[in-house]
Amino acid sequence: MFNYRLDDPLNARMYFDDAPVGVLNSPQIHRPRRGTIGRYVNILLDEWFKKILGASKNKDILLKILQELIPEREIVDIEYNRKPVRKRNVFKGCHDAFFDVECVDGYGTRFVVEMQRAHQEHFHDRALFYSTFPLQEQVLARGKDADKEPESHDLHFDYPPVYVVSFLNFSFHPFSERIVYRYDLRERESGELMTDRVNFIFLEMTNYKRGYKEPHPEDSFAEKLSWAFTHMSSLTERPVALMEEVFAKIFEACEVRALDAEERKEYRKDMTTQWDIDDIANTRYWEGKAEGKVEDARAMLADGMKESLVAKYTGLTLEKISELQSSKNV
Numbered sequence: 001m002f003n004y005r006l007d008d009p010l011n012a013r014m015y016f017d018d019a020p021v022g023v024l025n026s027p028q029i030h031r032p033r034r035g036t037i038g039r040y041v042n043i044l045l046d047e048w049f050k051k052i053l054g055a056s057k058n059k060d061i062l063l064k065i066l067q068e069l070i071p072e073r074e075i076v077d078i079e080y081n082r083k084p085v086r087k088r089n090v091f092k093g094c095h096d097a098f099f100d101v102e103c104v105d106g107y108g109t110r111f112v113v114e115m116q117r118a119h120q121e122h123f124h125d126r127a128l129f130y131s132t133f134p135l136q137e138q139v140l141a142r143g144k145d146a147d148k149e150p151e152s153h154d155l156h157f158d159y160p161p162v163y164v165v166s167f168l169n170f171s172f173h174p175f176s177e178r179i180v181y182r183y184d185l186r187e188r189e190s191g192e193l194m195t196d197r198v199n200f201i202f203l204e205m206t207n208y209k210r211g212y213k214e215p216h217p218e219d220s221f222a223e224k225l226s227w228a229f230t231h232m233s234s235l236t237e238r239p240v241a242l243m244e245e246v247f248a249k250i251f252e253a254c255e256v257r258a259l260d261a262e263e264r265k266e267y268r269k270d271m272t273t274q275w276d277i278d279d280i281a282n283t284r285y286w287e288g289k290a291e292g293k294v295e296d297a298r299a300m301l302a303d304g305m306k307e308s309l310v311a312k313y314t315g316l317t318l319e320k321i322s323e324l325q326s327s328k329n330v
Contacts, residue, residue, distance in 0.1 A: 042233035108160035
């Protein structure tokens with residue numbers, strides 16, 4: 001199933017030398033066992049999202065994604081912002097901003113592209129905060145032009161737009177099948193656009209309507225992209241529905257075997273850390289769920305429900321229910 005251990009390069013080579021590449025049959029989602037690495041990089045991890053979409057050799061992938069998500073801009077080409085991804089806050093004691101990927105098109109429009117793997121309570125506020133850094137940089141850049149022409153100080157604020165594009169591995173609208181949500185600044189009652197200089201595009205990838213089932217050829221680009229990003233690390237091959245050239249390039253760029261030795265070592269380290277994080281999260285989830293069952297059982301017993309029924313409805317053992325009943329009567 002294309003599982004191999006990165007600490008054994010001979011095994012990796014042996015598995016992959018005869019591995020089929022490209023579009024084959026329907027994908028097999030096998031969920032690699034802990035301690036094994038799948039065929040494709042887990043692009044949901046921040047560091048590897050940056051490495052894949054932030055690499056110059058993969059610029060055409062990011063360009064195509066932005067063209068599909070923001071057709072109104074008619075983006076012809078992009079260049080990466082090679083300044084540090086850490087944006088310093090000029091206000092003492094305030095947080096800096098850390099961008100995953102930042103690029104600019106030929107008209108000066110800025111694009112901040114982010115991956116958000118886990119739910120964050122103040123995500124929207126953080127996105128707004130992030131947008132202020134490229135906005136200020138746009139103003140400063142225009143200000144330099146205005147200084148050359150003293151009568152043109154309005155140029156300070158005639159700056160190109162900023163787009164914050166975030167891929168979310170969670171949903172703010174869990175009962176929706178809609179993936180793309182777009183936000184800008186508008187008058188509340190009339191919907192009149194105040195300015196087009198700041199824009200937010202959030203892809204709630206987990207809203208994909210087919211779940212684990214492979215995408216359909218007629219799905220939208222955003223749906224296919226969300227499915228690919230979400231399930232890529234669990235695939236053994238590219239599904240037939242993802243025929244477009246951009247998906248061929250995405251899967252090729254994410255091939256683990258394409259990484260050099262140092263990158264493979266780094267990837268294993270990152271995956272080991274993620275497995276530990278997932279284990280902790282799962283333990284907390286099930287511990288919390290078990291505690292909730294106990295509280296439910298106590299409430300049922302307090303209402304006089306029979307122990308057998310309490311066990312049936314909570315899933316707890318009769319022994320546990322009897323123990324709770326005994327402690328209630330003490």
